[in-house]
Amino acid sequence: MDFAYVHENVSAIRLHVEAACAKVGRDPADVRVIAVTKTAPPDILPALSANGIKDAAENRWQAAREKLMHPAATQLTWHFIGTLQTNKVKYVTPRFDWVHSVDRLELALALAEAAQRLDRTLNVLIQVNVAQESQKHGFPPEACLAAATAMIGMPNLVLRGLMTMAPQVDDPEQVRPVFRTLRELRDDLQSRLSLATFDQLSMGMSQDFPVAIEEGATMIRIGRRLVNP
Numbered sequence: 029m030d031f032a033y034v035h036e037n038v039s040a041i042r043l044h045v046e047a048a049c050a051k052v053g054r055d056p057a058d059v060r061v062i063a064v065t066k067t068a069p070p071d072i073l074p075a076l077s078a079n080g081i082k083d084a085a086e087n088r089w090q091a092a093r094e095k096l097m098h099p100a101a102t103q104l105t106w107h108f109i110g111t112l113q114t115n116k117v118k119y120v121t122p123r124f125d126w127v128h129s130v131d132r133l134e135l136a137l138a139l140a141e142a143a144q145r146l147d148r149t150l151n152v153l154i155q156v157n158v159a160q161e162s163q164k165h166g167f168p169p170e171a172c173l174a175a176a177t178a179m180i181g182m183p184n185l186v187l188r189g190l191m192t193m194a195p196q197v198d199d200p201e202q203v204r205p206v207f208r209t210l211r212e213l214r215d216d217l218q219s220r221l222s223l224a225t226f227d228q229l230s231m232g233m234s235q236d237f238p239v240a241i242e243e244g245a246t247m248i249r250i251g252r253r254l255v256n257p
């Protein structure tokens with residue numbers, strides 16, 4: 029398969045990132061574009077790297093596994109963004125640098141224990157169910173202070189911020205309040221916990237990332253618009 033189209037996709041995303049940043053006076057360098065490779069074959073990895081993508085994400089261990097075996101995988105920083113069963117923590121911890129989807133303390137503890145055993149550090153984000161959708165994972169906003177406080181005390185985890193998945197809507201403007209709520213929650217927790225490194229907001233996907241950037245996203249997770257021809 030020919031991955032020449034990746035160049036155009038990356039350029040288009042970068043233009044949108046710059047435009048959204050310009051609108052609100054942000055520096056595009058403060059927005060990390062994470063390629064969600066879950067639907068793409070492993071051979072896409074060199075094309076992503078060649079076009080300046082430094083971060084990749086997977087939401088399931090099964091699909092991640094074959095990509096991580098590709099030689100080009102070592103050029104990327106890997107983010108785990110999906111529901112993570114505790115029995116898969118032992119596979120994910122050695123290979124991923126970030127876990128965005130910490131949705132329960134039991135998972136945080138398992139990650140901390142695995143990281144400690146491997147003598148490595150994991151960057152973690154608390155997944156927040158901002159819109160309180162019953163089918164979605166994540167802590168309700170009011171539970172995040174207690175969760176963060178507990179996680180700060182866990183060894184080998186660096187609590188870096190918050191992540192959310194916005195509801196699917198036709199007009200991305202409809203989810204602006206979700207992104208704004210997550211930023212306000214991040215700001216509130218950052219000052220309550222006096223934690224300077226609690227500075228990340230993982231929010232925005234293919235259909236809504238410009239709005240997420242306007243509301244302060246520091247990491248956008250782009251699947252379809254980057255990896256599909």
Ligand SMILES: *Cc1c(COP(=O)(O)O)cnc(C)c1O
Nearest residue numbers: 064087109233234249250251252
């Ligand atoms: C698949 C996925 C994305 C990317 O979605 P696209 O709409 O393809 O950009 C982002 N975040 C999570 C958690 C995902 O599972």
